[in-house]
Amino acid sequence: MDDIFSAASNRLIIDLSALADNWRMMAKISGKARAAAVLKADAYGIGFEPASETLYGAGARDFFVASVEEGVALRPYVPEGRIFILAGMWPGNEKHFFDNDLVPVINSEEQLAFFMSTLSERGDYPCALHVDTGMNRLGLTPQEALALANDPVRPASFSPVLVMSHLACADDQAHPLNRRQLDAFRTIADAFDGVEMSLANSAGVHLGPDFHFDLTRPGIAVYGGEAVNDMPNPMKPVVTAEARILQIRTVKSGDTASYGASAQFSRDSRVAVVAVGYADGYHRSVSGGGVTLRQARPSGAYGFLHGQKVPHLGRVTMDLSLFDVTDLPENGVRAGDYIELFGENIAIDDVARAGGTIGYEMLTSLGQRYDRAYVPAE
Numbered sequence: 064m065d066d067i068f069s070a071a072s073n074r075l076i077i078d079l080s081a082l083a084d085n086w087r088m089m090a091k092i093s094g095k096a097r098a099a100a101v102l103k104a105d106a107y108g109i110g111f112e113p114a115s116e117t118l119y120g121a122g123a124r125d126f127f128v129a130s131v132e133e134g135v136a137l138r139p140y141v142p143e144g145r146i147f148i149l150a151g152m153w154p155g156n157e158k159h160f161f162d163n164d165l166v167p168v169i170n171s172e173e174q175l176a177f178f179m180s181t182l183s184e185r186g187d188y189p190c191a192l193h194v195d196t197g198m199n200r201l202g203l204t205p206q207e208a209l210a211l212a213n214d215p216v217r218p219a220s221f222s223p224v225l226v227m228s229h230l231a232c233a234d235d236q237a238h239p240l241n242r243r244q245l246d247a248f249r250t251i252a253d254a255f256d257g258v259e260m261s262l263a264n265s266a267g268v269h270l271g272p273d274f275h276f277d278l279t280r281p282g283i284a285v286y287g288g289e290a291v292n293d294m295p296n297p298m299k300p301v302v303t304a305e306a307r308i309l310q311i312r313t314v315k316s317g318d319t320a321s322y323g324a325s326a327q328f329s330r331d332s333r334v335a336v337v338a339v340g341y342a343d344g345y346h347r348s349v350s351g352g353g354v355t356l357r358q359a360r361p362s363g364a365y366g367f368l369h370g371q372k373v374p375h376l377g378r379v380t381m382d383l384s385l386f387d388v389t390d391l392p393e394n395g396v397r398a399g400d401y402i403e404l405f406g407e408n409i410a411i412d413d414v415a416r417a418g419g420t421i422g423y424e425m426l427t428s429l430g431q432r433y434d435r436a437y438v439p440a441e
C-alpha cells in the first residue's frame with residue numbers, strides 16, 4: 064500500500080481473489096450452463112479493468128454491460144471476450160458496435176428494424192434478442208418473438224447468437240411469476256431451436272437447473288452481495304469500505320449531536336467523527352431513526368472498529384458521520400483510525416437494509432473520494 068493510500072481519508076479494499084472465487088461458485092452452481100459476468104456500472108462500482116481481467120482469468124468469456132459507452136470502455140481489457148450491450152443499438156450509435164465488436168441486445172420492434180437496416184448495408188452481424196416474459200421492462204413481447212421465429216421471409220442474415228429474458232421475482236423463490244416466466248421462455252426456446260438461451264441473473268441461478276438454459280448472467284453475487292431474500296449469503300465479501308476517524312468527542316448525558324439534534328445521549332459518551340457521508344454513497348437513509356424517511360427504524364447502520372460493532376449516531380451528512388464508541392476501551396480508539404463501514408465484518412446488505420436499499424445501490428454509488436486498493440487474485 065503506497066503513501067497516497069495510507070494517507071487517504073476513505074479507502075476501498077477490493078478483493079479480486081474473492082471476486083474470482085465468487086464467479087467460479089456461480090459458474091459451478093450454473094451446472095451445464097456457461098456463466099457470463101455482468102459488468103455494468105463500472106463492474107458494480109469496483110472498476111472495469113480489474114474486474115474484467117480477473118473474471119476473464121477465472122474463465123468468463125461472455126460479458127454484459129448497460130450501454131455502448133460501457134462496451135467501448137470495456138473492450139480493451141477483454142479483447143477476446145464477447146460483450147453484450149443491454150440497452151441495444153439505435154440510430155447514431157451503430158458505428159461503435161461495429162468498430163468495437165459489441166453485440167447489441169435487441170429490445171423492441173424499433174430496434175429490430177433499425178438493426179436489420181444496418182445489416183442490409185454491411186451484411187451479417189451477431190445480435191441477441193431480448194424477450195419480455197413478465198418483467199415489462201425491455202424486450203419484444205412473446206407474440207412478437209414467436210412471429211419473428213416463424214417468419215418465412217425472415218432474412219437469412221438475421222441470426223441471433225442469444226435469446227434472453229429477465230426474471231422479475233427471482234429473489235423471492237416462492238413467487239409464482241418465476242414459473243410463469245419459465246414456461247413462457249421455454250415456448251420461446253422451442254421456437255428458436257439451436258440458438259443459445261439465457262434467463263437467470265444471480266438469484267435465478269439459485270432457482271435451480273430449469274432456469275439455467277445455456278448461459279447464466281450473474282452480477283451481484285459475484286461482487287459478494289445478497290441475491291436471494293431470506294437465505295444466508297454464501298458469497299465472499301469483495302469490497303471493504305473504510306473511513307478515517309477525524310476526532311473523538313466527549314459528550315455529557317443529556318447532550319445532543321448532529322443536525323436536528325437527532326442523536327440524544329442518555330449517558331456520558333464518546334463519539335467518533337468520521338470522514339464519510341452521503342457524497343461517498345454512505346446514504347443518508349442509513350441514519351435510521353435519525354432521519355424521518357420511510358418508516359423510521361430504531362437503529363441505523365453499524366460500523367466496525369477494533370473488533371466491535373459500533374452504532375451510527377444522528378444523521379449522515381455530506382462528508383461526515385458520527386459513531387458511538389463509548390463501549391470501546393478509552394484508549395483503544397483515536398483520531399486517524401479507520402472504521403469499517405461494510406465489508407469483512409459488516410455485511411454490505413445489513414447496511415443497505417438499514418437504509419431501505421440494496422447492496423447493488425451501495426456499490427454503485429460509492430463515488431470518487433475513496434482510494435481503491437486491489438488485492439490480486441491468485
Ligand SMILES: *Cc1c(COP(=O)(O)O)cnc(C)c1O
Pocket residue numbers: 101103149229263264265266280281282283284290
Ligand atoms: C443487471 C442484470 C443482470 C445481473 O443481475 P444480478 O441480480 O446482479 O445478478 C442480469 N441480466 C440483466 C438483463 C441485467 O440487467
